Amino acid sequence: MRDVAIIASAQAINAATTTATPVEMLIPVVNQVLENAGIARADIGFWCHGSCDYMTGQPFSFVSAVDALGAWPPIIESHVEADGAFALYEAWIKIQTGEVDTALVFGNGRSSSGDINRILTLQLDPYVVGPLWPDDRSIAALQARACLESGVVTERAMAEVAMRNHHNAISNPYALRRGDHTIDELMAAARVADPLRELDCPAHADGVTAVIIAAGDRARSLAKRPAWIRGIDHRIESQNLGNRSMTTLPSAAAAAHKAGVGSDKIDVAELHAPYTHQELLLTSALGLGESTSINPSGGALCANPMMSAGLARFAEAAARIMNGSADRTLGHASSGPWMQQNLVCVLEGE
Amino acid sequence: MSDDVLRIRTPIGIKYQYSAGPRVSSHLHGLMDGRFVGKRCPTCHLVYMPPRNGTCAKCGCLLGEDVEVGQRGTITTFCIVNVPFLGQTIKIPYVAATILLDGADMGMSHLIQEVEAADVRMGMRVEPVWRPRDEWQPSMENVLYFRPTGEPDAAFESYAGQL
Amino acid sequence: MAERCAVIGVGQTHHTSCRADVSIAGLVREAVDRALVSAHMTMADIDAIVIGKAPDMLEGVMMPELWLVDALAAAGKPVFRVHTAGSVGGSTAIVAAQHVMSGVHKRVLTVGFEKQSDGNAMWALSVPMPFGMPVHAGAGGYFSPIIRSYIKRSGAPAHIGCMVAVKDRTNACKNPYAHLHEPDWTLEKAMASPMLWDPVRMVETCPSSDGAMALVLASEDVADAHTGPKAWVHATAMRSEPTAFAGRNQVSPKASEDCAADLWRKAGITSPIDEIDAVEMYVPFAWFEPMWLESLGFAPKDQGWRYVEDGVTEMTGRLPVNCSGGVLSSNPIGASGMLRFGEAAMQVMGIAGEHQVDSVRKAFGHAYGGGSQFFAMWVVGANKP
Numbered sequence: 001m002r003d004v005a006i007i008a009s010a011q012a013i014n015a016a017t018t019t020a021t022p023v024e025m026l027i028p029v030v031n032q033v034l035e036n037a038g039i040a041r042a043d044i045g046f047w048c049h050g051s052c053d054y055m056t057g058q059p060f061s062f063v064s065a066v067d068a069l070g071a072w073p074p075i076i077e078s079h080v081e082a083d084g085a086f087a088l089y090e091a092w093i094k095i096q097t098g099e100v101d102t103a104l105v106f107g108n109g110r111s112s113s114g115d116i117n118r119i120l121t122l123q124l125d126p127y128v129v130g131p132l133w134p135d136d137r138s139i140a141a142l143q144a145r146a147c148l149e150s151g152v153v154t155e156r157a158m159a160e161v162a163m164r165n166h167h168n169a170i171s172n173p174y175a176l177r178r179g180d181h182t183i184d185e186l187m188a189a190a191r192v193a194d195p196l197r198e199l200d201c202p203a204h205a206d207g208v209t210a211v212i213i214a215a216g217d218r219a220r221s222l223a224k225r226p227a228w229i230r231g232i233d234h235r236i237e238s239q240n241l242g243n244r245s246m247t248t249l250p251s252a253a254a255a256a257h258k259a260g261v262g263s264d265k266i267d268v269a270e271l272h273a274p275y276t277h278q279e280l281l282l283t284s285a286l287g288l289g290e291s292t293s294i295n296p297s298g299g300a301l302c303a304n305p306m307m308s309a310g311l312a313r314f315a316e317a318a319a320r321i322m323n324g325s326a327d328r329t330l331g332h333a334s335s336g337p338w339m340q341q342n343l344v345c346v347l348e349g350e
Numbered sequence: 351m352s353d354d355v356l357r358i359r360t361p362i363g364i365k366y367q368y369s370a371g372p373r374v375s376s377h378l379h380g381l382m383d384g385r386f387v388g389k390r391c392p393t394c395h396l397v398y399m400p401p402r403n404g405t406c407a408k409c410g411c412l413l414g415e416d417v418e419v420g421q422r423g424t425i426t427t428f429c430i431v432n433v434p435f436l437g438q439t440i441k442i443p444y445v446a447a448t449i450l451l452d453g454a455d456m457g458m459s460h461l462i463q464e465v466e467a468a469d470v471r472m473g474m475r476v477e478p479v480w481r482p483r484d485e486w487q488p489s490m491e492n493v494l495y496f497r498p499t500g501e502p503d504a505a506f507e508s509y510a511g512q513l
Numbered sequence: 514m515a516e517r518c519a520v521i522g523v524g525q526t527h528h529t530s531c532r533a534d535v536s537i538a539g540l541v542r543e544a545v546d547r548a549l550v551s552a553h554m555t556m557a558d559i560d561a562i563v564i565g566k567a568p569d570m571l572e573g574v575m576m577p578e579l580w581l582v583d584a585l586a587a588a589g590k591p592v593f594r595v596h597t598a599g600s601v602g603g604s605t606a607i608v609a610a611q612h613v614m615s616g617v618h619k620r621v622l623t624v625g626f627e628k629q630s631d632g633n634a635m636w637a638l639s640v641p642m643p644f645g646m647p648v649h650a651g652a653g654g655y656f657s658p659i660i661r662s663y664i665k666r667s668g669a670p671a672h673i674g675c676m677v678a679v680k681d682r683t684n685a686c687k688n689p690y691a692h693l694h695e696p697d698w699t700l701e702k703a704m705a706s707p708m709l710w711d712p713v714r715m716v717e718t719c720p721s722s723d724g725a726m727a728l729v730l731a732s733e734d735v736a737d738a739h740t741g742p743k744a745w746v747h748a749t750a751m752r753s754e755p756t757a758f759a760g761r762n763q764v765s766p767k768a769s770e771d772c773a774a775d776l777w778r779k780a781g782i783t784s785p786i787d788e789i790d791a792v793e794m795y796v797p798f799a800w801f802e803p804m805w806l807e808s809l810g811f812a813p814k815d816q817g818w819r820y821v822e823d824g825v826t827e828m829t830g831r832l833p834v835n836c837s838g839g840v841l842s843s844n845p846i847g848a849s850g851m852l853r854f855g856e857a858a859m860q861v862m863g864i865a866g867e868h869q870v871d872s873v874r875k876a877f878g879h880a881y882g883g884g885s886q887f888f889a890m891w892v893v894g895a896n897k898p
Contacts, residue, residue, distance in 0.1 A: 070410025
């Protein structure tokens with residue numbers, strides 16, 4: 001395997017609504033990540049984009065994103081109908097083939113274009129569950145209920161997750177929701193999708209994240225302390241309600257194992273767990289202990305820009321390596337109802 | 351077998367709110383005023399009318415200053431539509447053309463009427479027919495269609511670079 | 514350096530306007546099962562799955578790979594989803610091949626599909642957008658002006674599109690999986706076909722199909738151990754450019770020319786027309802065959818139509834193009850590109866049946882999408898690269 005590292009990232013400030021077109025939102029972030037890396041467009045070997053048509057309400061919506069790239073002369077480019085973190089995975093594969101040495105990956109989405117809780121229902125099977133139109137919060141609440149009833153999480157633990165993330169987000173300029181809350185205050189709040197309370201649910205946002213990755217000496221020449229990808233893997237599990245556990249995440253555990261999470265201590269983990277109970281489930285599935293700082297950014301709970309929230313976790317995890325505050329970090333992205341699909345990446349400094 | 355359920359209908363309804371984007375605002379204001387206002391790319395200096403999504407795709411940058419272009423233009427290429435389909439409100443056959451407005455550097459799509467489809471030519475000069483002013487919205491639909499001006503056709507070389 | 518990779522399994526569904534007998538899962542599974550059989554494998558042997566399809570709105574679903582997991586026995590495996598517009602089938606095959614060429618996986622299943630009859634494609638593709646002018650011309654309305662530009666520029670006679678259409682429809686009769694089996698086309702009859710989007714006639718357009726195509730891609734050691742036919746991936750290439758900008762050449766986009774040049778260089782091919790024995794080209798409107806012949810470097814500029822007229826691209830010609838019947842005879846959008854890539858592999862593997870060209874050593878698979886702006890291509894060969 002070639003050594004590949006994250007060498008730069010850029011994010012838009014997550015917003016509840018935006019008036020800019022998706023392309024207008026992209027351009028400053030793409031320019032920023034190029035500037036942060038100190039690399040010219042022409043030196044990017046591969047471009048890969050993650051987005052979803054239903055976020056903008058237009059078929060082929062990703063096509064216009066090419067307008068933001070200055071794709072002239074034509075570029076080597078691809079697109080995944082998924083979070084931008086999966087675009088990073090494709091770019092990592094591409095670099096492994098030896099065809100290119102650098103890649104710019106990005107994810108973007110406007111959660112505010114439509115009713116995001118209703119749009120996400122379309123990820124369910126269209127024959128049996130989908131037609132019932134459970135919204136995203138109700139879907140997550142089914143899982144939270146199962147976790148509470150079986151005792152794998154408690155309401156207090158969920159409130160602690162909400163408290164920590166919202167506190168952490170105070171120091172994250174990109175977060176959408178932040179603030180200090182007490183456990184009592186959080187546990188006294190009204191339920192919005194029983195057993196979930198408002199601050200158990202993600203702050204859906206309009207956002208963009210871009211990341212540049214590079215191989216070997218190229219990475220060393222572009223960054224003082226690249227965040228080396230030491231392991232990366234993704235796994236999926238069944239979505240079928242009668243055919244999957246609501247209280248464990250075997251796909252996350254399998255991806256973590258493949259990525260080598262357990263071989264050494266993880267200093268910081270940035271987890272794409274939109275709901276509080278999901279962060280608890282995921283922390284357990286990944287085998288993370290007390291010594292790991294979880295979501296210093298405030299995580300997806302405090303800003304969940306569709307199709308870039310996972311890549312933003314990678315960017316945050318890499319930033320801790322690059323600024324020297326951590327030596328081994330974990331970036332995670334998920335997709336689908338009940339965190340059905342999980343992508344895990346272990347990053348290390350040299 | 352006759353009792354088998356082979357298909358079910360599950361209608362989907364989602365409401366979306368689209369953004370024109372701040373850079374398209376002056377263009378839409380222009381349309382409310384009966385004018386074609388495009389934008390110039392600060393990098394390659396070409397004029398986009400309409401200003402699409404506020405970007406010059408070739409340069410990958412945001413468009414800059416407003417530029418009002420002419421009302422008349424040239425048909426660079428076209429299609430005679432002879433197939434009826436959903437939502438079509440115009441009688442077939444009709445002409446959908448790419449029109450390069452005078453002063454713009456990229457063509458746009460619009461309808462051609464007041465001429466037999468068979469008589470439409472590449473290079474034909476056309477002008478807009480606007481809706482009555484009280485029906486104007488911030489939309490290119492304020493122009494009902496374009497029609498021939500009767501001027502001599504533009505030379506092929508003048509628009510060959512647009513094809 | 515990249516690991517070697519070979520296609521060792523190919524499977525497709527029968528393509529037709531409405532596969533009411535199967536669900537989306539059933540359709541996908543049909544192609545997958547056939548590909549696994551031809552690879553002498555079961556799902557348990559597969560390391561990773563790469564799925565491609567065109568806009569999810571065509572079926573009114575979102576990320577269908579999520580609920581296809583059970584049908585694909587994919588729980589616990591990596592499942593990766595690609596979407597690059599009409600080129601998606603080709604891009605997906607390339608991404609899958611790169612899963613092997615990277616050395617990350619040894620046995621990768623890839624599948625492209627579309628089940629247009631399950632949704633309302635008209636709804637999906639004509640979401641009314643505010644601010645602009647809805648010209649209501651459809652896909653034909655988008656591409657027809659470009660074809661008009663080509664005709665004007667090259668001086669091609671009017672019957673060329675019909676010649677391509679008659680060839681592809683005739684070829685399709687030799688392909689049991691093709692959607693359209695219409696043996697009676699003649700040039701004269703085609704020229705009488707209704708003009709839908711002048712200059713595009715009905716016979717020169719593609720159908721709307723349900724269908725899927727699956728491939729099994731293997732690393733060198735796995736492919737060496739495989740006793741059945743195989744096609745080695747010699748080179749892959751992708752290029753993209755924006756849909757619209759001032760001065761863009763839409764007839765022969767630079768992304769197409771650059772992509773082909775890169776592909777030929779990587780495959781060590783200096784004269785494509787002499788070195789490629791079979792071509793599966795993405796031709797959704799008949800006129801695109803001569804246009805792509807030029808753009809890809811098979812024919813000189815403005816001469817592609819002469820190759821068509823001289824029968825060069827007939828199954829018996831010097832450069833057989835779309836012996837399967839091509840997109841003009843079957844168009845399950847998300848699978849159409851992978852059908853081109855897979856049919857090219859089938860020619861090399863010698864398993865194309867009645868539409869097999871004799872002794873194919875190297876074949877070319879091609880897909881494009883969007884406003885002629887996304888390109889994916891590969892060369893597969895009988896020998897190791």
